[in-house]
Amino acid sequence: GESVGLHLPTLSVQEGDNSIINCAYSNSASDYFIWYKQESGKGPQFIIDIRSNMDKRQGQRVTVLLNKTVKHLSLQIAATQPGDSAVYFCAESYSGGYQKVTFGTGTKLQVIP
Amino acid sequence: GAVVSQHPSRVICKSGTSVKIECRSLDFQATTMFWYRQFPKQSLMLMATSNEGSKATYEQGVEKDKFLINHASLTLSTLTVTSAHPEDSSFYICSVQLRGYGYTFGSGTRLTVV
Numbered sequence: 001g002e003s004v005g006l007h008l009p010t011l012s013v014q015e016g017d018n019s020i021i022n023c024a025y026s027n028s029a030s031d032y033f034i035w036y037k038q039e040s041g042k043g044p045q046f047i048i049d050i051r052s053n054m055d056k057r058q059g060q061r062v063t064v065l066l067n068k069t070v071k072h073l074s075l076q077i078a079a080t081q082p083g084d085s086a087v088y089f090c091a092e093s094y095s096g097g098y099q100k101v102t103f104g105t106g107t108k109l110q111v112i113p
Numbered sequence: 114g115a116v117v118s119q120h121p122s123r124v125i126c127k128s129g130t131s132v133k134i135e136c137r138s139l140d141f142q143a144t145t146m147f148w149y150r151q152f153p154k155q156s157l158m159l160m161a162t163s164n165e166g167s168k169a170t171y172e173q174g175v176e177k178d179k180f181l182i183n184h185a186s187l188t189l190s191t192l193t194v195t196s197a198h199p200e201d202s203s204f205y206i207c208s209v210q211l212r213g214y215g216y217t218f219g220s221g222t223r224l225t226v227v
Contacts, residue, residue, distance in 0.1 A: 034215060043206050043218035101216055103157045
């Protein structure tokens with residue numbers, strides 16, 4: 001089946017710098033995208049989402065960018081902090097109704113103090 | 114947002130026995146819940162969609178007779194791993210979708226089969 005994929009398994013960032021985590025998705029029918037943060041031994045934690053009728057959405061210290069032309073999603077974290085260290089997953093789904101979520105492979109973010 | 118409680122957080126069982134994992138939606142009536150499995154250093158893979166009052170929908174390759182799902186009420190779904198084997202050792206996570214508000218995940222259950 002179609003899938004969401006990531007190609008950077010580990011990203012090391014200096015504390016205070018900005019982090020950019022990228023994701024490529026392949027299902028052009030997906031219209032809802034979510035970024036999750038997962039700490040070791042815990043379930044995924046919602047960070048931010050975006051629907052396909054938008055190309056940018058901002059939250060607190062985080063920004064998600066969506067490029068539907070090249071099927072690319074990114075998560076930007078401003079002023080990265082040690083507490084941001086975790087594995088980040090992008091995920092895709094369809095909006096409306098109860099639809100399953102397909103997860104990407106994940107990127108481990110390591111923040112260097 | 115919705116709160117999802119998953120129990121137990123960790124369980125160790127002997128090979129051949131069955132283990133039940135509970136997923137409760139504490140403040141939201143969930144007609145649909147999702148069950149995921151995650152192996153170490155890998156992503157979450159959807160196993161099945163649990164539907165209140167009806168049969169679960171399983172993803173391709175997931176044995177429905179091995180992973181029994183019961184969604185008897187709007188706040189509780191259970192996943193039973195039957196005749197567990199060491200290869201079933203994994204992190205099992207449930208989630209609830211809030212219409213229009215994204216998805217909330219439980220804290221996960223670490224299953225170790227010895």
